Amino acid sequence: MAGTLYLVATPIGNVQDMTFRALDVLRGVDLVVCEERREGERLLKHFSITKPLEMLNEHNEAAATHTILQALRSGKAWPSFPTAGLPCFRILADARTVRD
Numbered sequence: 877m878a879g880t881l882y883l884v885a886t887p888i889g890n891v892q893d894m895t896f897r898a899l900d901v902l903r904g905v906d907l908v909v910c911e912e913r914r915e916g917e918r919l920l921k922h923f924s925i926t927k928p929l930e931m932l933n934e935h936n937e938a939a940a941t942h943t944i945l946q947a948l949r950s951g952k953a954w955p956s957f958p959t960a961g962l963p964c965f966r967i968l969a970d971a972r973t974v975r976d
Contacts, residue, residue: 879948882955891922899923901955909944909956932956 882901887893902908902920908927910916916929932940947954 879950879952879954881944881948882953884955886919891919894919894923898955899925902927905953905955907947907952907954909940909954930954 882905884898884901885895886898902923902925905927907930908916908920909930909932910919911931911933913929913931920927920929930940930943932944944954944956
């Protein structure tokens with residue numbers, strides 16, 4: 877059974893602009909994928925959400941993509957959120973080109 881990758885938009889500037897649906901997703905997943913650990917921890921802490929974080933950014937894209945795809949294939953549900961706004965990583969921009 878394939879897992880689910882949620883794309884979670886995060887607020888630019890005011891953390892109180894986070895949507896209820898985004899918070900529900902973050903609370904209901906196994907692990908959170910974020911662009912920057914410090915910002916991811918800050919956002920989760922603000923909303924009292926305790927989840928492990930996995931980094932996905934331009935510095936570790938190849939290795940992290942493999943890890944994330946493996947987890948999704950095993951049925952895990954992960955959200956991905958950038959520091960602010962919507963993500964634009966290679967895994968999301970053109971998933972057909974990503975291989976193990």
